[in-house]
Amino acid sequence: MDYDLLIIGSGPGGYVAAIRASQLKMKVAVVEKAEIGGVCLNWDASLQSPLLKSSQVLDYMNHASDYGIRIEGEVKPDFKAIIARSRSIAEGMSRGVQFLFRKNNIELIKGSGTLARNNTVEVKDAEGNLKNYTATSIILATGARSKVLPNLIQDGTKIIGYREAMNLDKQPESMVVVGSGAIGSEFACFYQSLGTNITLVEFLPRIVPNEDEEVSKQLERSFKKNEDESAD
Ligand SMILES: Cc1cc2nc3c(=O)[nH]c(=O)nc-3n(C[C@H](O)[C@H](O)[C@H](O)COP(=O)(O)OP(=O)(O)OC[C@H]3O[C@@H](n4cnc5c(N)ncnc54)[C@H](O)[C@@H]3O)c2cc1C
Secondary structure, three states, X not given: OOEEEEEEOOOHHHHHHHHHHHHOOOOEEEEEOOOOOHHHHHXXXXXXXXXHHHHHHHHHHHOHHHHOOOOOOOOOOOHHHHHHHHHHHHHHHHHHHHHHHHHOOOEEEEOXXXXXXXXXXXXXXXXXXXXXXXXXXXXXXXXXXXXXXXXXXXXXXXXXXXXXXXXXXXXXXXXXXXXXXXXXXXXXXXXXXXXXXXXXXXXXXXXXXXXXXXXXXXXXXXXXXXXXXXXX
């Protein structure tokens, strides 16, 4: 066997298991077809911390007088700089995982892994070359994908998913966000705070339907208040 453990996917499900297995003296490799660190470190965390932090800072500055602080001159978000900061933080976290792999002697195999027979994983690299790797144990840590809605096929420009929404060249004047769960509401909050006109679509009776009713009410009030403020 080439490895004691082969893991497909380098998100938190994969890289944490890889590090622990290596600490337990196993010979480990991780197969990854996209960004090292998975959706979590490259996308989820870059929505939560850097983008929402920028919108929070902007909100503080717009309401600075409430805190007894006078700001002279115009407070304006620099969309490109906000996106660049968020991508650079994500890249830093991804490099951190690559450092941990090197430190723990975990081999990184770049390509798309498919579970084949007899403890074998077939990996197709970016050039289309195929190579087989064998391992005593194999972990599938391939994460989840966003749901494809049959009547809203993503084209990457007009109808976009979370990756594009976190990496746009230009701030859109208006945006329809389909789904008001935690992720949809975070996007709505971020873009609305920058001045994008947001329509949030939810087919259940209230937004953030998995949260307590009071949370839905409070968030809806906050979205409406921000909308009224930007209309003034
Ligand atoms: C915008 C956004 C915001 C989120 N916010 C939160 C939050 O606030 N709190 C929370 O708990 N969760 C949040 N999530 C969910 C969180 O990101 C996931 O739960 C987490 O990433 C799951 O980790 P994972 O390791 O299972 O998978 P992932 O992080 O998805 O990693 C899986 C990896 O496997 C790779 N892969 C898949 N198939 C193959 C293959 N065949 N060959 C090689 N590699 C492959 C993928 O490229 C990916 O890198 C959010 C997700 C998104 C998209």
